[in-house]
Amino acid sequence: MLNLKKFLPFILILGLLPALLNAQATQPSREELEHRKKELQKEIDEANEALKVTKKSTRESLGQLRALRDKITLRTRLINNINEEINFINGDINSAYRDIKTLEKDLDTLKSQYAQLVVYAYKNRSTYDMLNFIFSSQSFNDAIKRYQYLKQYRDYRRRQADNILETQVLLNKKIENLRDQKDKRAGTLKTEQEQRNILETDKKEKDQVLTQLKGREQELIADINKNKKDAQKVQIAIQVVIRREIEAARKQAEEEAAAKRKALEEKKRREDAARKAAAAAAAAAKANAVNDAVADKPEKVERPAPEAPSKPAPAPPAEVEKPARVENVLEATPEALALSESFETNRGKLPWPVTSGNIIGHFGKQQHAVMERITVENDGIIIGTSKGAAVRAIFQGEVRKVVIIPGGGALVIIRHGQYFTNYVRLQTVNVKTGDKVNTGQVIGTAGTNELENQGEVELQIYKGIAKQNPESWIRRK
Structure with a gap:
């Protein structure tokens, strides 16, 4: 009978060996x-x-x-x-x-x-x-x-x-x-x-x-409520712009599809008319040939009763071109689709909107730094930087809206196919609606938080109307 006690140390060593090797590899x-x-x-x-x-x-x-x-x-x-x-x-x-x-x-x-x-x-x-x-x-x-x-x-x-x-x-x-x-x-x-x-x-x-x-909880709560109201105003403005973009893209896609259907119907009508004309010409030519034959040999050939014009064979149904399948109405054009794909390819590699700074407010629900029973929710990331720091576009695209939020600074919305980057709390703005911007182009300056004596800018990223965590899109420091 095998003595397990004798081999127990070896069994334990073999069992721990992978963990030891893994720990050594990760050291x-x-x-x-x-x-x-x-x-x-x-x-x-x-x-x-x-x-x-x-x-x-x-x-x-x-x-x-x-x-x-x-x-x-x-x-x-x-x-x-x-x-x-x-x-x-x-x-x-x-x-x-x-x-x-x-x-x-x-x-x-x-x-x-x-x-x-x-x-x-x-x-x-x-x-x-x-x-x-x-x-x-x-x-x-x-x-x-x-x-x-x-x-x-x-x-x-x-x-x-x-x-x-x-x-x-x-x-x-x-x-x-x-x-x-x-x-x-x-x-x-x-x-x-x-x-x-x-x-x-x-x-x-x-x-x-x-x-x-x-000891200043009331003051902090008032500041939280103000920020919440400003955030709601920003969200309303962003949602209005994005939904308007979606509706405009859908309307344009419908108009293009209707124009394409009309062109196909017109093409089919012309083809049907051409086929009918060709069939009539063929029937007339056949009748003329028979008449000519009877005129040449009247004593041998009995004039046949005139034949009813034969019905042309039904033409095969014309192929209707199906519109290319579009995953998202905001990617209906090749340019928009290419821009979306390029944006996605650079996930985790996009530059920061400011040259130097650090994240002072993370995306999503966060526990308040002072009051543990209170949570705050950020729609993007808040970046602390120097006063008046230049704010840059993190990707090429088109400015779709510049909005002034009373008490909350300026908001710039840039579209990249089906993606939108929103730059909130700007003090000044250098672009206008309809401008084409490149990656790294200055679009404005950061706002100032007088209480904390520093500059601030909030970066938000949307995929359609869905919020994204900007930290997973910009590169790590």
Whole structure:
């Protein structure tokens, strides 16, 4: 009977092997950790700049709270990155320890072997003994072999001495490397502790700002209600424009289909008339031929009764051209279809509408930053940027509407086939309805949030009348 207890450790190892291999495969390399560390430090610097800007306002704001939370999140990720780097260093140190132990053991073995060689050489140090060993050979070939043996023995002893020196040098390098790794670990641990101290300071500042903001709930609720009303106005304007575009495209498609049907009917009518005329001409020609034959031979040919004109064979029904199947009425034209396909091809690669900025309001329902019982819903993403920053079109298309929202800035709607990009909260606008725009073309400037002392622009993307999450369309930073 098979003893399962005996093989249980092997079974467990085999079961855990895929997970261990997968974990090893997903573990970032030293270069990736270094790159990630630089990127995180860059993002922390940007968050610090954003915090400096928002602190210029006279009161605490949601912008300060956002910037502090971003800093805390980024710094936590940086600390985790540093800890992974420390793990790498610890691995190098452990490896160095193992190498040093192995080299020390090899060195002791080489020294012991060399000592035995030295003792043997000392005992046989007399030249007479060496010559006696060679000349006591039974034959000349045996003497040659004994001479070669002595030579190889000397060479081996010399190589052993060289190996001892080389191993000693390598051991010293390993010890020096170990010392460097320990110094590096000490420096990294110091950096990690400094980051933890800064993190604690940021958390205290965040809690302080949050406490002060909670004391202004009524003011924040009023601001939420205002933003909600502005968003409703924007949505009404967008829905009106998109539905008008759909209706216009449908009407145009119907008119084109009616014109095509009329042209087909006219073509069929002309073909039927032509066939009837041809049949009548053929019948007349046949009757004339019979009359001519009777006139030439009247004594032999009886004049037949006039034949009723034969009915022409029914013509096969003309093929009615079916209009090409259109998935969406907004893609009824080849240009619109090509623009839609190109827009979809660039999903996740579209540029940001501003040169520099960060997302301060994500798409969809979000919990309010201060009041946990309240949620806010964004129809797009809100991007914080510098005051008066240039806002650019993220894709080529046609401006379908420019709307001024009282108290909410300007709105620019650009169509890209069946897709629409909407730029909300603009302070100034450089385009008008009907303008063709290219990717990256400046269409206006960002609005200003005086409370948070920064510029803002909201980007919305629609597929027909369906909202899209812009974060899945624009490229990641």
